[in-house]
Amino acid sequence: DQQVKQNSPSLSVQEGRISILNCDYTNSMFDYFLWYKKYPAEGPTFLISISSIKDKNEDGRFTVFLNKSAKHLSLHIVPSQPGDSAVYFCAAWNSGTYKYIFGTGTRLKVLA
Amino acid sequence: EAGVAQSPRYKIIEKRQSVAFWCNPISGHATLYWYQQILGQGPKLLIQFQNNGVVDDSQLPKDRFSAERLKGVDSTLKIQPAKLEDSAVYLCASSSAFGGTDTQYFGPGTRLTVL
Numbered sequence: 001d002q003q004v005k006q007n008s009p010s011l012s013v014q015e016g017r018i019s020i021l022n023c024d025y026t027n028s029m030f031d032y033f034l035w036y037k038k039y040p041a042e043g044p045t046f047l048i049s050i051s052s053i054k055d056k057n058e059d060g061r062f063t064v065f066l067n068k069s070a071k072h073l074s075l076h077i078v079p080s081q082p083g084d085s086a087v088y089f090c091a092a093w094n095s096g097t098y099k100y101i102f103g104t105g106t107r108l109k110v111l112a
Numbered sequence: 113e114a115g116v117a118q119s120p121r122y123k124i125i126e127k128r129q130s131v132a133f134w135c136n137p138i139s140g141h142a143t144l145y146w147y148q149q150i151l152g153q154g155p156k157l158l159i160q161f162q163n164n165g166v167v168d169d170s171q172l173p174k175d176r177f178s179a180e181r182l183k184g185v186d187s188t189l190k191i192q193p194a195k196l197e198d199s200a201v202y203l204c205a206s207s208s209a210f211g212g213t214d215t216q217y218f219g220p221g222t223r224l225t226v227l
Contacts, residue, residue, distance in 0.1 A: 004154070006154075031212070032212040032213055034212075036218075041220065042220055042221075043116070043203055043205070043218025043219050043220050043221055044155070044203070044218045045217075045218065046215045046216065046217075049213070049215075051213070089154050089155070091154075093211075093212025093213075094212075095211070095212060097168075098160075098167060098168055098210075098211075099157065099168065100145075100157055100212065100216075101157075102147075102154030102155045102156070103154050104152065104153055104154045105153075105154055
């Protein structure tokens, strides 16, 4: 049972354009969501997060949007840079069960 | 600030052999996590410690996996005996407090190949 899904395994975007990475979840009890970025041979690094009581959080070029009714969140990167090329994981936290659930990841390639 | 350290970085073993991984979290971090990441999948939480106590190990295959965190600092994860399906990257992470809102810091991982 995959409670957190990233249906696009890969995405290619031109440098300077917007990258939109999507994540869907099934468990309405998730109350905190995070995005991590992972380069090859490194561990994931935290990027941005959002509480379930908000619908948007912005940090520089990165914005996360949360649509609770659709159980959907997205990460927008504007403008995209070649250094953004990595695998992006969304993760959800359930404070009732103390569990983190990660999605399967989306590989972003930003073309120069 | 030093990051999360893990060793070894790579390990190749035969099935039915034993293997152990070591993790040194960021100094002062109370919470430590072990994840298994199989190729093409996201990290799956195996066990989480709060200081030296286990908070959740519901997804740890306890017939072959064990983990400990002595003195609430370093941690070891052991597999005995290993199976082919244990081939994965084993990630250790730590956070200063317990809870989803606290940022987890990941180590580089140990890539295990079971032949």
